[in-house]
Amino acid sequence: MHAADTSALQLPAMGLGTWSFGGGTYWGPQDQGDVDAVVGRALELGVTYFDTAEMYNAGASESSLGLALRGRRDRAIIGSKVSPANAAPAVLREHCEASLRRLETDFIDVYMVHWPIHADSIRHFTNDEAVIRNPPRTDEAFLTLAALQREGKIRHIGVSNFGVKQMDEVLALGVRLAVNELPYNLLMRAIEADIIPFCRARGIAILGYVALMQGVLAAKFESFDELPPIRMRTRHFAGRREGSRHGEAGFETETMAALQAVRVIAREEKLPAADLAIGWALANPAISCVLAGCRNLTQLEENARALTLKLSPTVLQRLNAATEELRLKLGPNPDYYQGASHARSW
Numbered sequence: 001m002h003a004a005d006t007s008a009l010q011l012p013a014m015g016l017g018t019w020s021f022g023g024g025t026y027w028g029p030q031d032q033g034d035v036d037a038v039v040g041r042a043l044e045l046g047v048t049y050f051d052t053a054e055m056y057n058a059g060a061s062e063s064s065l066g067l068a069l070r071g072r073r074d075r076a077i078i079g080s081k082v083s084p085a086n087a088a089p090a091v092l093r094e095h096c097e098a099s100l101r102r103l104e105t106d107f108i109d110v111y112m113v114h115w116p117i118h119a120d121s122i123r124h125f126t127n128d129e130a131v132i133r134n135p136p137r138t139d140e141a142f143l144t145l146a147a148l149q150r151e152g153k154i155r156h157i158g159v160s161n162f163g164v165k166q167m168d169e170v171l172a173l174g175v176r177l178a179v180n181e182l183p184y185n186l187l188m189r190a191i192e193a194d195i196i197p198f199c200r201a202r203g204i205a206i207l208g209y210v211a212l213m214q215g216v217l218a219a220k221f222e223s224f225d226e227l228p229p230i231r232m233r234t235r236h237f238a239g240r241r242e243g244s245r246h247g248e249a250g251f252e253t254e255t256m257a258a259l260q261a262v263r264v265i266a267r268e269e270k271l272p273a274a275d276l277a278i279g280w281a282l283a284n285p286a287i288s289c290v291l292a293g294c295r296n297l298t299q300l301e302e303n304a305r306a307l308t309l310k311l312s313p314t315v316l317q318r319l320n321a322a323t324e325e326l327r328l329k330l331g332p333n334p335d336y337y338q339g340a341s342h343a344r345s346w
C-alpha cells in the first residue's frame with residue numbers, strides 16, 4: 001500500500017483521453033496494440049496524464065489502460081471517475097476497488113465524480129429507478145472519497161462537469177478539490193464565464209476535455225451531415241439530430257461559420273486546424289491540462305505537435321474573435337447536451 005500523497009498535483013500540459021480504449025459502442029473497435037503504442041509514446045512525449053472512467057466501455061477503458069501501463073505505472077498519472085449513480089458510500093468503495101483492479105494499480109492519482117450527483121444526471125448512468133428516485137447524497141459521497149484518500153487508495157479528489165454552486169457545496173464539507181474536468185475547445189467556451197474564475201480563485205485545476213470537439217475541429221468536411229450522428233448531439237446542432245435530447249433549435253449556422261473562420265486562420269498560419277485548436281487551449285493558463293483522445297500513433301504525434309507551438313497573441317485574439325458569437329449564443333451552461341432549463345451543471 002502506498003501512503004496517501006496529498007501534496008499538490010503536478011499535471012502535464014497535455015493528457016491522453018482514453019475513452020475509446022477497450023472499444024465499445026461510442027467509438028467502435030479499438031486495437032490494444034495501438035493502445036500500447038500510444039501509451040508508450042505518450043510517456044516519452046511528456047503526455048503523462050491518462051484520463052479514464054469506470055463508465056468508458058463498461059470498464060474496458062480502465063482494463064486496457066492498466067494493461068498498457070504494465071511495468072511503467074510509476075511514470076503515469078491516472079485519472080478515473082466514478083459514476084454519480086455509484087456514489088453511495090458502500091457502493092463507491094466497491095467501485096473504487098473494481099477500478100483499482102482493472103487499472104492494475106493500488107492507487108488512483110485523481111479520482112473524480114463523473115457528473116454532479118442528482119436524479120437528472122444519474123438517469124444517464126443507470127436504468128435503476130430506485131437509485132434515480134433516491135440518489136446518493138453528495139455529502140456522503142465526498143466524505144467517503146476523503147476516507148479513501150486517507151487510506152491511500154486515491155491521491156486527489158476531483159469532480160467533473162460540476163458548476164460553481166455544486167463545487168461550493170463540496171468545498172463547504174471541508175473537502176479539498178484538486179480538479180474539475182470540463183469541456184473546453186474553440187467551440188465550447190462556456191466555462192470562461194463563471195467556472196474558470198471560480199476555480200482559479202480556489203486553486204482547483206481544470207482539465208479541459210474534447211479539445212478537438214470529438215474530431216470535429218480536426219476533420220475535413222463541408223457539411224455537418226458528413227459527421228457521425230453520435231458526434232452531433234450537443235447544443236451546437238439542431239435538436240432534430242439523431243440521439244439529441246436538448247430540444248433546442250441549435251446553432252448550426254453559427255457553428256459552421258466559427259469552424260470556417262478557424263479554418264481560414266489555420267490556412268493563413270499554414271497549420272492544420274487541429275494544431276491550432278489544441279494550441280489555443282494549451283495557451284490558456286486557466287487550463288492546467290488539455291485532454292485529447294488519440295486512437296493511434298498518428299493522431300498522438302499530430303496532437304502532441306501543438307505542445308511546441310507558440311501561437312502569437314494576434315492569432316489567439318483572432319481565434320477568440322472567430323468563435324465569440326457562438327460562445328455568446330451557447331451561453332454559460334457547460335452542459336452541452338441539455339438546455340439551460342434542465343442542465344445538469346449549475
Ligand SMILES: NC(=O)c1ccc[n+]([C@@H]2O[C@H](COP(=O)([O-])OP(=O)(O)OC[C@H]3O[C@@H](n4cnc5c(N)ncnc54)[C@H](OP(=O)(O)O)[C@@H]3O)[C@@H](O)[C@H]2O)c1
Nearest residue numbers: 017018019051209210211212213214215218292293299302
Ligand atoms: N469528463 C467527461 O464528462 C468527459 C466527456 C468527454 C470526454 N472526456 C475525456 O476527454 C477525452 C477527450 O475527449 P474525446 O476523446 O471525447 O474528444 P476529442 O479529444 O475532442 O476527440 C478525440 C477523437 O478525435 C479523433 N482525433 C483525434 N486526433 C485526431 C487528429 N489529429 N486528426 C483527426 N482526428 C483526430 C479521434 O476519433 P476518430 O479517429 O474516431 O475520428 C479521437 O478519438 C476523452 O477520451 C475522455 O478521456 C471526459
